[in-house]
Amino acid sequence: xxxxxxxxxxxxxxxxxxxxxxxxxxxxxxxxxxxxxxxxxxxxxxxxxxxxxxxxxxxxxxxxxxxxxxxxxxxxxxxxxxxxx
Ligand code: V3L
Numbered sequence: 001x002x003x004x005x006x007x008x009x010x011x012x013x014x015x016x017x018x019x020x021x022x023x024x025x026x027x028x029x030x031x032x033x034x035x036x037x038x039x040x041x042x043x044x045x046x047x048x049x050x051x052x053x054x055x056x057x058x059x060x061x062x063x064x065x066x067x068x069x070x071x072x073x074x075x076x077x078x079x080x081x082x083x084x085x
Pocket of ligand 1: 009010011012013014016018041042057064077080081082
């Protein structure tokens, strides 16, 4: 069931898919009923808040992005900053 849903974070004009590992961590935490999930992304610690649907960088909490859980078919910019067509 892990691939029934995909997590996305907001870019400038569209949504990026989380990388596979982060997506699995997010989905497991969400299904478990956790309020948030901690992620290490490109060397920085982030929290994804499932109540506010926000990703927040822990060393600078002004760095926030909306997140969403949707089907893998949602149009996206790519995966974790790697553009796909
Ligand atoms: N996964 C991978 N990289 C991330 C993530 C994530 N969940 N969150 C932030 N970064 P901030 P456009 C993004 C990267 O939030 O053109 C995209 O992946 C983030 O990368 O301020 O605006 C693209 O690579 C940014 O480089 O902490 O749609 C890039 O932005 C850096 O961490 C441009 O995307 C700081 O993000």
